[in-house]
Amino acid sequence: MTLVDQFESVFRSAERSRYAFSAIDVKKVLLVTDLEGAEAERFAAKTRAFLAEIEGASWTVLTNDDYGDVAALRAKVTEMAPDLVVSYRNLRYTTWRWPYSLGVYLNVLTRETDLPVLVMPNPHELPDWQRDTTSAVMVLADHLTGDDRLVDWGVRFVRPEGKLYLAHVEDDAVFERYMGVIGKLPSIDTDVAREDIEARLLKEPRDYVESIGEVLAEQGHLTHALIPLVRWGHRLADYVALIEEHDVDLLVFHTKEEDDLALHGKAYSLAVRLRDVPILML
The missing domain is CATH 3.40.50 (Rossmann fold)
Structure with a gap:
């Protein structure tokens, strides 16, 4: 890696996606x-x-x-x-x-x-x-960082002095698939790559949640607890366990794939399965 590449990597690593309310x-x-x-x-x-x-x-x-x-x-x-x-x-x-x-x-x-x-x-x-009441609201995503609108709806419905859970579930199956490919490349130290990528994937949503708290506090909208939940998972059971663990009153998530032609598979499965939990589908 050249010196220019090193400086560019350092600069990019310092970038943070900041929430805009x-x-x-x-x-x-x-x-x-x-x-x-x-x-x-x-x-x-x-x-x-x-x-x-x-x-x-x-x-x-x-x-x-x-x-x-x-x-x-x-x-x-x-x-x-x-x-x-x-x-x-x-x-x-x-x-x-x-x-x-x-x-x-x-x-x-x-x-x-x-x-x-x-x-x-x-x-x-x-x-x-x-x-x-909507005292416990969970915003759930597999890519929370930068999804301001999803967070805005969670903020809209959570009661004052309630709890707003901001849940990011990083897909561990996809991660392992890519690590399997990286492990076959002799030019890359697999152990270092695993450690660095794991840390980066979880740091970004945590930084984003931190910015949410900062922005809401600055604008006088932080009347509730803001609780980050950043973890690995991919199975439907991983999502269900997360929701049930926190006794959620209202769940908020996106439902459409990027092409807008079909419901997101995991979102649809959750909406079908969680029949006693109100779900706001965006």
């Missing part, structure tokens, strides 16, 4: 249910109480007779242009008895719109589900 304004909420009458009113009241952080928003409730099919609901959503859609898995279907999908309505809302969709526990499946 942008307030999330939720003025209009659309709640979609397949309930009717008093049942729909109870579900709406329970959901509004849970989302006390946006109590000033204007709420519209669509009950079972307000939309005929998926296309009609899609048209209603386009017409109303809400800032947030709230619904639940397997809307208008009894397939909640077989918990292997989100159902066609949520699939369309999450794939064909750019709207945030909050997935609540299904009231048919879990009629007694009750959480009164």
